[in-house]
Amino acid sequence: MSVSACKKPWKLSWAAVRTDRRARWSRSLCAAGFLLCLIVPFPSPVFAQQTSTISPDVYAAKAYEHFYSLELDEAIAMYRKAIELEPENPMHWYGIADANLFLHLLRAGRLDSRLYSATNEFLSAQPIAPDAASVKAMWDALARARSICLPRIQSNPRDAAAYYALGLTYAVEANYHFNMTRKYFDALAAGSRGKEYHEQVLQIEPGNHDAKLLIGIHFYAVGSVPASVRWMLYLAGYSGSKERGVALIHEALQYGKRTSPAALTVLGLIYNREKMYPYSREMLGHLMRWFPRNYFFEMEVASSFRKENNLTAAIETYQSVERKMEQGAAGYHRADPLKLNFQIASLLEQMKRPAEALAYYQRLTSLKAMGGSPAPDAPTTDLPLVAQSFLRMGEIHLAAGRKQEARSMFEAARKMPYPEIQRLAGVRLRAL
Numbered sequence: 001m002s003v004s005a006c007k008k009p010w011k012l013s014w015a016a017v018r019t020d021r022r023a024r025w026s027r028s029l030c031a032a033g034f035l036l037c038l039i040v041p042f043p044s045p046v047f048a049q050q051t052s053t054i055s056p057d058v059y060a061a062k063a064y065e066h067f068y069s070l071e072l073d074e075a076i077a078m079y080r081k082a083i084e085l086e087p088e089n090p091m092h093w094y095g096i097a098d099a100n101l102f103l104h105l106l107r108a109g110r111l112d113s114r115l116y117s118a119t120n121e122f123l124s125a126q127p128i129a130p131d132a133a134s135v136k137a138m139w140d141a142l143a144r145a146r147s148i149c150l151p152r153i154q155s156n157p158r159d160a161a162a163y164y165a166l167g168l169t170y171a172v173e174a175n176y177h178f179n180m181t182r183k184y185f186d187a188l189a190a191g192s193r194g195k196e197y198h199e200q201v202l203q204i205e206p207g208n209h210d211a212k213l214l215i216g217i218h219f220y221a222v223g224s225v226p227a228s229v230r231w232m233l234y235l236a237g238y239s240g241s242k243e244r245g246v247a248l249i250h251e252a253l254q255y256g257k258r259t260s261p262a263a264l265t266v267l268g269l270i271y272n273r274e275k276m277y278p279y280s281r282e283m284l285g286h287l288m289r290w291f292p293r294n295y296f297f298e299m300e301v302a303s304s305f306r307k308e309n310n311l312t313a314a315i316e317t318y319q320s321v322e323r324k325m326e327q328g329a330a331g332y333h334r335a336d337p338l339k340l341n342f343q344i345a346s347l348l349e350q351m352k353r354p355a356e357a358l359a360y361y362q363r364l365t366s367l368k369a370m371g372g373s374p375a376p377d378a379p380t381t382d383l384p385l386v387a388q389s390f391l392r393m394g395e396i397h398l399a400a401g402r403k404q405e406a407r408s409m410f411e412a413a414r415k416m417p418y419p420e421i422q423r424l425a426g427v428r429l430r431a432l
Contacts, residue, residue: 056082056085056092057082059078059082059085060082060091060092063075063079063095063099067099068261068294069331070293070295070334071293071331072100072102073103075095076096079099082095090144090169093144093148094142094145094168094169094172096141097139097169097172098168100135100138100141101135101138101176103131104131105179108131108180110179111296112336115302115303116339116340117303117306117343135180138172138176142172142173148165149165149166150166160200160205163197163200163201163204164197164198164210166197167193167194167195167196167197167198167201168194168214169194170190170191170193171214173190174187174190174194188222191217194214195214195215199211202215209251209252209254209256209257210256210259212249212252212256213256213266215248216246216251218245219241219245220240220241220242220245220246220249220270221240221245222240223243223245246267246270249263250267253267261287261290264286267283268283268297272300272303272304275307280300281301284297284300284304288301292331293330293331294331295321295324295325295331295332295334298317298324299318299335301317302317302321311351315351318340318343318344319344321340322340322344337367338385339385341363341364341367342364342385345357345360345361345389348360349396354399357396358393358396361393364385364386365386365389365390384421387416387418390409390410390412390413390416391409394408394409394410394428397409398428406428407429410429410432411425411429414426
């Protein structure tokens, strides 16, 4: 795949990028997007000529499309069909591992948490029930991929394809630790090991630009942490540079044979973080055209407008997602209508449009009453939003002088099982 708009690297004004020096270590690593940038899959390279009537690459390509469309069960099914025809291809096993990890993250609500600024405060404390089956399937597939790669490397130290696949297995492991166990140094160690294997690929095949993506992500991540932390990483043997990292990712995008969507996704996240929002939206625009069933990309566009303080454009983009969801657009049924309505309502309040905000809060509580929910495998983390919506509706009614309506909303909020919301509702009721 090629991207005509990306034929030359972007010129980055890094001096304009501000870094929050007061951030704690864990938040710094998280803000750097160290493993958020590793949440994208890589297409499977061709390892050998096939004589089967149906090539396993056909199934692998279909799995790749399903993955980027957030159709993770379908992706796993396609990778298993590829494995039936080509069981010794480690990239198929890597794909199984990555898809199972993402299935777990999606069900746990971890993938979309950054897409809703207004909901995070009320969702972050919700426990995540581990999906034991998906996690086990992930580790089993990683072990199988490594059991294929390591003997190949031992018998042929210049097997670049084996090094490439092996490096990706450690990217999955790093992503798992970063997102699930929160063991950041374990994540850093695994990510660094994956980078080293891809550096080995470049030593064997200097023209393998696909291998530059993982290396570039590592350089960017380590280079993004505050200077007060970076020296500790340097002493531990880790070094990085944001500029060098982005340059390598661009090389993977421009010249790589298999990693264009992955590089675009990474650059979209990086430019969003670096407050280079128009560039981020350009990357995401390509992805929306290539994978129209993945509503996450449009949600990322909305997030970039919000961070840019262009609240009108943010609301319009969130409403576009809402319309597509209501119209039954393919893939958009996975969006969470409760979180989406809460996000829009909160932004409307910020814009001093309380009547419109009230309508969205009412819609949210009506959706809950009617049993409205996202896809069947979505997390059940909506009750805090319902409680907060009652509280916000009470405030809007109170500001408009509608005391009886306000009292009704505060009473509803006080019945919800959240001590802080109960306390705030109680304060308002006593004042009334």
